[in-house]
Each structure stands twice: as structure tokens, then as C-alpha cells.
Amino acid sequence: MTGKSTHRIGRRAFLKGAAAVAAGSALGASFRADAESVFPPGRYVDIHTHLGQRWGFREILTVEKLLKWMDENDIAQAAVLPLISPEAWDHPLSTDYVLRETEPHRDRLFPFCSIDPRTLLLGGYAKKRDLLLKYKEAGAKGFGEHKPGVAIDDPRNIELFQASAEVGLPILFHLDNDRNMDQPGLPGLEKVLKEVPNGIFIGHANGFWASISGGITQADLSAYPKTPVQPGGALDRLMDAYPNLYGDLSAGSGSNAIERDLAFGREFIVRRADRLLFGTDYLAPAQQVMQLALYRTLDLPEAVQAKVFRDNARRLLGLL
Ligand SMILES: [Zn+2]
Incomplete structure (x- = not known):
């Protein structure tokens, strides 16, 4: 891209960081301790929620x-x-609505933005990138939930991912047999990770989480498999090979991936503590959220909890 906007964003982020460092050292505190003390209290950062708009069928x-x-x-x-x-x-839950509703609460709510890769009037890389830049300057911290009915490695997706990476927005994507489609073993996702090595990819939904196990079928990519995890899962293979792949533990798919084989699931969280993010997919009042009970019972080491429950999200969103 032309360096101008990037430079502006980079400089602003630098100044913010420099001010925090100055404040921290003036108080004799480390930068990290100072940064943590400014966050609102609470055990979790939830990487995945939705507000409702009045057009929907749910409350x-x-x-x-x-x-x-x-x-x-x-x-x-x-x-x-x-x-x-x-x-x-x-119905569409628009970026504009999310930006507007979260604006008075930006200390607690981080808006994301979204573009459908098929948008005809955003043909070409530059237009997509420039719109993403506008969203970022309005406060967007990430790109997603990306949930279009195209293959995960569709060239229009890859162009959008490259633009998100350049603008510095982590990409949260939904993968199953109807949205961002792929095959067992996730070869399409691997192609994306290879072609966009500077993008931060946060995987979500049935197809992503079914791939915690080896030996899966195409149908499993839209299911909630209950069988014990078999060796050779695509997630471990891809996380070993690509440092830019993360997992969003939200929704029934995320809780099922851990609960279907609790011993494997707990060990997976400990082993991948740098790559996993707590989330719920809360989207309607009184919705049951499996994660809240599940993570109380897992008895994870304190350092793992700190990473998965809070710090990984804050780091990816540029807050740490
Ligand atoms: Zn969602």
C-alpha cells in the first residue's frame, strides 16, 4: 500500500504506547503492569459476541x-x-451499527468490521483496503465475523485477507460446509495461511473445530462430532506449521471440541495456550453459554488461564 495511512496508524499507536511507557516509568511500574491496571475488572475477554438489530426474529x-x-x-x-x-x-448486522452502538463503551466493547468478498463495487485490492482503513480509523479492532458462502481459498477471500493483514486487522472466520468451505484436513485453509503469512487468522465454527480430530468426513465439517479425538487432527498440524493460526473457543462448536474428549481437550488448551481465545458467541438475551461452566471445571493452570481467557485477545487486538 502507499505508506501514508499505514504510517499515520503506526505513528498513533507508537505515540499511545510511548505515553503509556512514560506514565508507567513515572510511577516506577513496569509497562505491562501499568497496561493491565487500566483494563476494566473481569476474568475474561470474550472474542466473539453480537448485538441484535431490530429486524431479527430473536429478542x-x-x-x-x-x-x-x-x-x-x-x-x-x-x-x-x-x-x-x-x-x-x-438480516445484516452492519458494521456501521456495531461501530455506532459500541462507541460510548469502547473501554469494554471492541467493534469489528466486515466486507463480503463478492461486493461488486469493491472490486480490486485497493478499494477493499481503503474501506478497511476507514473502518479501522473509526475504531474497528478486527475483521469478521467473516461468514460468506464461498470457499475459504476463493481468490476474492484471499484478496480481502491480504488487505486485512496489511491494514493490521486480525481475521475471525467461520468455517463449515456452507460458509468458507473446505475439505477434511483443511487444505484450503492451509493455502490461505501460506498465501497470507502476515495475516492473523482466528478460526471458528463446526468445520474448524471438527478438525481438532483426525479421520473426519466431509459431513463432520458441519457437525458436532461426539467421538473421542483421533490422532492426526488438522488443527495441531496447521498450528505447528503456521504461527499465525489461532482458535476462537466460542459457540457450541468450540465447547464441543473440548468436551467430546475432555482429557484431550484440556491437554490441547494447555499445549496451545498461546493460540486459543476464550469466546461465547453470545447474541440473544438468556442464551445458554456452555463455556462459562466448562472453563470453571477444567482447572487450568493460572498462566494458561491468563493467556486464553484474556491476554491473547488483548495482544492480538493491539492492547498489550
Ligand atoms: Zn458468531
Whole structure:
């Protein structure tokens, strides 16, 4: 890209960091301790929530209700994700709505932004990148939930991922047999990881999480497999090979991946503590969220909890 906008963003981030360092050293505290002390209290950062808009069939999750639910469940901060593709939801949850509703609460709510890769009037790399830059300057911290009905390695997806990487927005994607489609072993996702090595990819949904196990079928990529995990899962293979692949533990797919074989699941979380992010996919009032009970029972080491529950998300979103 032309360096101008990137330079502006980089300089702003630098100045913010420099000010924090100065404040920390003036108080005799380390930068890290100083940074942590400014976060709202709470055990979790939730990488995956949605607000409701009034057009939906479910009771609306307003920003006030989301914040109240976060308070009740020890959730300090949450990413709020738009859903704009026709395959994603029953009506578009627009980026504009997410930016506007979260604006008075940016200490706790991080808006993401989204573009459908098939948008005709955003043909070409530069237009996609420039829109992403505008979203970032309006406060967007990430790209997603990316949930379009195209193959994960569709060239239009790859162009969008390259633009997100250049702008510095982590990409949270939904993968199953209808959205960002792939095959057992996730060869399409591997192609993406190879072609966009500077992108941060956060995987979500049935197809991603079914791939914690080897020996899976195409149908498993849209299912909630209950059988014990078999060796040779694509997730371990890809996480070993690509340092830019992360996992979003939200939704029924994320909790099922851990619960289907609890011994493997717990060990996976400990082993991949640098790559996993707590999340719920909370999107409607009174929704049951499996993660809250699950992570109370797993008895994870304190250092693993700190990474998975809070620090990985803050680091990826540029807050640490
Ligand atoms: Zn979602």
C-alpha cells in the first residue's frame, strides 16, 4: 500500500504506547503492569459476541443488556462482530451499527468490521483496503465475523485477507460446509495461511473445530462430532506449521471440541495456550453459554488461564 495511512496508524499507536511507557516509568511500574491496571475488572475477554438489530426474529440483545450480562459473568471486555453476508444471519448486522452502538463503551466493547468478498463495487485490492482503513480509523479492532458462502481459498477471500493483514486487522472466520468451505484436513485453509503469512487468522465454527480430530468426513465439517479425538487432527498440524493460526473457543462448536474428549481437550488448551481465545458467541438475551461452566471445571493452570481467557485477545487486538 502507499505508506501514508499505514504510517499515520503506526505513528498513533507508537505515540499511545510511548505515553503509556512514560506514565508507567513515572510511577516506577513496569509497562505491562501499568497496561493491565487500566483494563476494566473481569476474568475474561470474550472474542466473539453480537448485538441484535431490530429486524431479527430473536429478542434484541442491546448494548445495555450485553454489558449487564458481561458484568454478571466476570467478562471485562468483548469483541462485537457484524454479520453481513446473506449466508451469515437472517438480516445484516452492519458494521456501521456495531461501530455506532459500541462507541460510548469502547473501554469494554471492541467493534469489528466486515466486507463480503463478492461486493461488486469493491472490486480490486485497493478499494477493499481503503474501506478497511476507514473502518479501522473509526475504531474497528478486527475483521469478521467473516461468514460468506464461498470457499475459504476463493481468490476474492484471499484478496480481502491480504488487505486485512496489511491494514493490521486480525481475521475471525467461520468455517463449515456452507460458509468458507473446505475439505477434511483443511487444505484450503492451509493455502490461505501460506498465501497470507502476515495475516492473523482466528478460526471458528463446526468445520474448524471438527478438525481438532483426525479421520473426519466431509459431513463432520458441519457437525458436532461426539467421538473421542483421533490422532492426526488438522488443527495441531496447521498450528505447528503456521504461527499465525489461532482458535476462537466460542459457540457450541468450540465447547464441543473440548468436551467430546475432555482429557484431550484440556491437554490441547494447555499445549496451545498461546493460540486459543476464550469466546461465547453470545447474541440473544438468556442464551445458554456452555463455556462459562466448562472453563470453571477444567482447572487450568493460572498462566494458561491468563493467556486464553484474556491476554491473547488483548495482544492480538493491539492492547498489550
Ligand atoms: Zn458468531
